[in-house]
Amino acid sequence: MHFDEDLLFTHRGLSGPAILQISSYWQAGQPLRLNLAPQTNIAQTLQAAKIRSRKLLVNELAQSLPTRLAEAWCKQDAQLQRPMPEVPDKALARLTEQISRWSLTPTGTEGYQKAEVTLGGVDTRDLSSQTMESKQQGLYFIGEVVDVTGWLGGYNFQWAWASAYACAQALSTRS
Numbered sequence: 001m002h003f004d005e006d007l008l009f010t011h012r013g014l015s016g017p018a019i020l021q022i023s024s025y026w027q028a029g030q031p032l033r034l035n036l037a038p039q040t041n042i043a044q045t046l047q048a049a050k051i052r053s054r055k056l057l058v059n060e061l062a063q064s065l066p067t068r069l070a071e072a073w074c075k076q077d078a079q080l081q082r083p084m085p086e087v088p089d090k091a092l093a094r095l096t097e098q099i100s101r102w103s104l105t106p107t108g109t110e111g112y113q114k115a116e117v118t119l120g121g122v123d124t125r126d127l128s129s130q131t132m133e134s135k136q137q138g139l140y141f142i143g144e145v146v147d148v149t150g151w152l153g154g155y156n157f158q159w160a161w162a163s164a165y166a167c168a169q170a171l172s173t174r175s
Contacts (some may be wrong), residue, residue: 001025004038005152007146009069012110017152020116023109024149031105040064043096046084050092053084057092060084065099121147131170132163140167 001022008016024034042064049060057080074080079091086091110119122141127133132140143160150156 003030007034007036013106020152024108024119025085028108029105031072031103034102034104036069036099037064042099043093046092046096050087056081056083057087057095061095106168118144119147119149121145123147132167133170140171143168 003015003018003021005021007018010160026032045064046057046060046135049055056074057151058070058074063076064070065073073095077091077095079088079171080095105129122134122145124147127141127146132142132146140161142163144156146159146163148159148163150159
């Protein structure tokens with residue numbers, strides 16, 4: 001899967017819309033691969049800077065990444081703490097690969113109490129898609145109690161309203 005959303009670094013880990021989207025699909029122990037500069041060809045940008053700039057690599061990298069993130073990446077290797085012309089090509093290639101394909105395996109989540117995205121609920125196969133009535137006649141399920149997961153951005157509201165409307169229509173025709 002591919003998500004093109006914002007990412008937030010917090011004191012407890014990663015968050016933001018991208019992580020919330022990913023969390024609907026992520027399984028414990030499964031690695032994630034993140035591109036920290038998806039709008040930039042970071043390899044091309046830094047190679048061009050190596051030719052034209054005498055600035056420190058961290059200053060050039062901060063043009064494509066938040067400054068503190070650029071500093072954190074460059075602190076990892078003494079070769080990355082040099083002016084652009086002095087950075088070895090192999091170190092620059094390694095850095096651009098890490099930024100473009102950062103692989104990490106989360107150790108867990110903040111749990112249900114902090115969850116903004118949850119999965120599960122009443123199986124849709126057990127409901128009428130027209131009325132939201134369950135196989136148990138007279139028992140209806142709507143909204144987030146039903147196992148329907150959508151993208152962030154109001155889709156859960158749309159589902160809640162649409163399923164409530166379908167249920168209300170069905171109930172209004174009952175005698």
